[in-house]
Amino acid sequence: MKLKYLKLLGVIMAFLLCFLIHFLYDLAPSFITSVIAPVNESIAEHMKILFGSILFSGVIQKIIVKVKHLPYKNVCISNVVASLLSIPIFLIIYMPIYNAIGENLLLTIFLMLLVIIISQIITIFIINIKKDLHMENAAILFVIIIYMVFAVLTYDPPEQSIFMDPITLNYGIKK
16 A cells, blocks of 8 residues: 555544544543543644544554555654644634634534544655654654543643634533
8 A cells, every 4th residue: 555545544544533533532531531632612622533543543554564564664753753743834824714714513513524534634745754663652642631631621621722622611611
C-alpha cells in the first residue's frame, strides 16, 4: 500500500470518527467518555473530536502498517504530533470566522475536514524522518498527558469564552 493511499484512508477514517466521537459521551456517559468526547457544545470541548479522530485513525493506520509489513516509520509519533497540531491549526482558521459570523455547522464540518487533510500531510513529513524508537514509545506518554489535560479542562475549565457552552452558558461538564 502506497503512503498516499494510507493517508487518504486516514483522512476518511478520521472524518468519519468525528461523528462518532461527537456523540460518544451522550451515548455512553462516563468519566472515560467525558475525557475523550465533548460533554457540551463549547469550542474547546469540540477540539477533543479533532484530536481523538486523528489519533484513533492513526492507531488504525499503525495496525495496517504492522499487519501488511509496510516500511513506514514513526507512524505513532507522527499521528500524535498531527493530532496535537490540529487543535491550534483549527482554532487559527476557525476563531476569526466564528467571531465574525458565529456558528455555521457546514463551515465547521468543512474546516474539520480541511484540518484533518492538513494533519495527514504533516504525518507524511514525520513518517519520512529517520526512525526514532524513543519517540515512538514516547507517543504513548504524550497521549496520556494530553488526555489528562483534557480531563482537567473538562472538569475544571477556566471561565473563558472558548470553554463556555453557548447553549447552556455553562463551563465544562454539567454537575
